Amino acid sequence: MALSAKPRWTELALGTAITEPASARQNRTGDWRSQRPVWDHQKCIRCGVCVVFCPEGCVQFGLKEKGYPSADLEYCKGCGICAHECPTGCIGMVEEEE
Amino acid sequence: MEKRVGLETAIAVAEAAGLCDVDVVAAYPITPQTHIVEHLSELVADGHLDAAFVPVESEHSALSVCCGTSAVGCRTFTATSSQGLALMHEILFIASAMRLPIVMAVANRALSAPINIWNDHSDIMAERDCGWIQIFAESAQEAFDLTIWAFRLAEDRRVSLPVMVNFDGFILTHTIEPVLIPDREKVAAFLPPFQPLQRLEIDKPITMGPVGIPDIYTETRYVLQKAVTDSYGPICQTLEEFARHFGRSYYPVESYRAEDAELVLVTMGALGQTAMEVVDQRRARGEKVGLVRLRLWRPFPFQALARALGGAKVLGVVDRAVSVGGPIGPVAAEIKAAGYGNSNQPPLVNFIAGLGGRDVPPSDFDLMFDRLHQVALGKKAPEPIFVGLRE
Numbered sequence: 284m285a286l287s288a289k290p291r292w293t294e295l296a297l298g299t300a301i302t303e304p305a306s307a308r309q310n311r312t313g314d315w316r317s318q319r320p321v322w323d324h325q326k327c328i329r330c331g332v333c334v335v336f337c338p339e340g341c342v343q344f345g346l347k348e349k350g351y352p353s354a355d356l357e358y359c360k361g362c363g364i365c366a367h368e369c370p371t372g373c374i375g376m377v378e379e380e381e
Numbered sequence: 382m383e384k385r386v387g388l389e390t391a392i393a394v395a396e397a398a399g400l401c402d403v404d405v406v407a408a409y410p411i412t413p414q415t416h417i418v419e420h421l422s423e424l425v426a427d428g429h430l431d432a433a434f435v436p437v438e439s440e441h442s443a444l445s446v447c448c449g450t451s452a453v454g455c456r457t458f459t460a461t462s463s464q465g466l467a468l469m470h471e472i473l474f475i476a477s478a479m480r481l482p483i484v485m486a487v488a489n490r491a492l493s494a495p496i497n498i499w500n501d502h503s504d505i506m507a508e509r510d511c512g513w514i515q516i517f518a519e520s521a522q523e524a525f526d527l528t529i530w531a532f533r534l535a536e537d538r539r540v541s542l543p544v545m546v547n548f549d550g551f552i553l554t555h556t557i558e559p560v561l562i563p564d565r566e567k568v569a570a571f572l573p574p575f576q577p578l579q580r581l582e583i584d585k586p587i588t589m590g591p592v593g594i595p596d597i598y599t600e601t602r603y604v605l606q607k608a609v610t611d612s613y614g615p616i617c618q619t620l621e622e623f624a625r626h627f628g629r630s631y632y633p634v635e636s637y638r639a640e641d642a643e644l645v646l647v648t649m650g651a652l653g654q655t656a657m658e659v660v661d662q663r664r665a666r667g668e669k670v671g672l673v674r675l676r677l678w679r680p681f682p683f684q685a686l687a688r689a690l691g692g693a694k695v696l697g698v699v700d701r702a703v704s705v706g707g708p709i710g711p712v713a714a715e716i717k718a719a720g721y722g723n724s725n726q727p728p729l730v731n732f733i734a735g736l737g738g739r740d741v742p743p744s745d746f747d748l749m750f751d752r753l754h755q756v757a758l759g760k761k762a763p764e765p766i767f768v769g770l771r772e
Contacts, residue, residue: 292600292607297541297578298480299601301588 313341316361318376320354326373327351333365333374382564390521390553391416393560394460394486394546397528399430400568401484404455404575407435407446412498413550414462414488421458440465444472444483451481452589454580456532459483462550463490466504470511476543477512478605479590482535482577483543485513486528489650489701490550491737499738500550502650502701505678506711512605514540514612515679517650518548521558526629529568534619536575540612547678549651551738563627571626610680633677634685638664642671644753645693649675649712652699652734652741659746670750675712683719690716695753696729699741700765703733709765728756731765739769 296302320333320342333342333352341358342365344350354365366374388396395417398406406425408418424430433450437443440461451457461469466487476483489505491497505515514534518524524546531544548554579587593601616633624630637657639645648656653674663670673689675682690696700710708714713731720726732749735741745768756762 286596289596290600292603295597295600295604296587298478298589299591299593299597299604300479300579301591302579304586 311357313355313357313359316356316359317379318361318363319356319359319379320361320363320365320374321377322351322353323373323375324348324351326371328371328373330370332368332370336364336368338362338364382567383561385559385561387557388521388525388560388562389416389555389557390524390548391488391555392420393521393525393562394528394548395420395424396562397525398458398484398486399424400563400565401456401458401529401532401572402565402569403430403432403458405433405435405447405450405457406459407437407443407450407457408459408461409437409440409443409465411440411462411465413490413500413554414460414465414486416554417460417486417488440468441472444469444476444485447483447485448472448476448479448481451476451483451577452479452581454575454577454582456536456575457481457483458485460486460488462488463492463498463504466508467492470508473508473511473513473543475590477609478601480541480578480608481543482532482541482575484528484531484535485543485545486524487545487547488550488554489547497737498550500552500701501736501738502547503703503736505545505547506702506704508545509679509711512542512609513679514542514544514609514616516544516546516677517675518546518553519651519653519674521553521556521560522629523631524548524553525560525562526623526627527631529572530619530623530631532575533572533623534612534616536577537615537619538576538578539615540608541578542608542612547650552651561629567626571623613680613682616677616680631676632685633682634689635674635676636689637672637674639671639673639689639693641669641692643669643692643694644697644750644757645671645673645690645695646697646699646746646749646753647673647675647690647712647716648699649678650701652701655741655743656699656746659743659750662743663747663750668750681715681719686716686719690727693727695757696727697732697749697753698729699732699734699749701733701735703736713765730756730762732768733765734768741768745769
């Protein structure tokens with residue numbers, strides 16, 4: 284989002300409080316990412332270690348392909364922990380180029 | 382109903398917080414503020430004040446507790462001094478940016494090193510930019526009155542900011558003076574129950590103090606700057622209401638025989654009382670001298686000060702803290718900056734006086750006026766002048 288589209292000073296709540304519960308999910312924090320994880324389904328044994336280790340909780344089964352894990356790229360920061368922890372080495376980190 | 386009693390200023394301030402029916406006191410004792418905390422602890426222990434007294438392990442914790450209790454909507458009071466205020470430093474900025482209307486009594490004291498428990502303004506000047514409204518009292522009655530007023534202003538829904546009431550350590554805290562104490566009903570009629578603009582509550586969850594990324598931080602600082610400068614109107618208005626209700630008037634800037642004065646001194650805090658004596662003596666000799674007492678330090682009362690200093694030919698500004706490595710003391714620097722660009726700004730002489738409890742007797746003020754007189758005759762003065770320095 285362009286800076287000019289962000290809230291003006293008059294639009295901030297008192298003390299910059301967040302007054303809407305669970306509104307963090309509106310923040311698409313995935314745009315911080317410079318790399319994204321890609322799963323090689325030939326090597327993936329569907330153990331779920333990547334799901335457990337993802338610090339964002341954005342790696343889940345069945346997001347894209349049924350029965351296989353993948354990352355929700357609207358929140359994935361590209362930290363690479365899933366790739367690091369994967370016991371079969373099936374996750375590769377690919378440069379974001381767009 | 383009011384009764385007139387002899388009270389130590391520290392006790393008077395504690396009584397004022399008690400009369401404001403505070404819900405929470407979280408404070409850590411430090412000389413010369415200790416009696417405030419002790420007395421509030423007694424008021425709670427003896428059942429005179431229905432409040433939670435939180436004996437914390439440090440000033441950092443004291444103000445952290447205050448932030449929490451103010452956030453849930455409790456009227457919250459604390460008090461500190463010197464190193465204690467310095468230890469609160471990071472939380473001070475959080476309280477103001479989160480717009481928590483905490484009231485704090487600050488018994489002004491020097492900062493270490495060397496260890497010095499006596500009075501000057503080193504502690505408060507180091508916290509100048511923390512976003513709190515900062516006002517100075519010159520007597521026990523003033524400290525008492527301004528503590529009550531501080532809650533009214535802080536909780537004003539146009540303001541919602543924390544307020545520091547400053548008064549000189551020992552010189553005021555440990556001095557017994559006659560104080561007019563109103564009864565609870567009279568205070569309650571001036572100070573309505575605290576109704577925060579927002580609060581932490583289970584039924585309507587909000588997040589206070591979240592992260593402010595670069596996209597938003599500039600806007601948040603602008604909001605705070607505007608909130609503090611815009612509080613000037615409500616400050617004047619609530620002081621007027623205080624005067625109507627209690628019969629004692631306070632202004633952001635107060636002049637003493639300065640209207641037609643050519644040589645004008647500016648002081649902040651209890652020194653003003655001594656300076657007035659000297660002004661009277663010199664006036665009796667026909668000298669056109671006057672005094673301007675700066676009561677409100679944040680927001681800085683630029684226009685009121687400019688009006689009060691209007692006709693001065695030479696200005697002397699007394700600072701009770703050193704801006705180490707800077708050009709002049711903090712109060713003088715502010716006044717000089719305010720007048721920058723005005724072609725008719727009078728020469729300003731900065732006096733650094735009363736550091737670490739050094740007495741500033743009338744003879745020192747005489748020396749200051751003599752110096753202003755010499756400058757009026759065209760003599761140059763070094764800046765700043767450390768009054769009483771052994772050279």
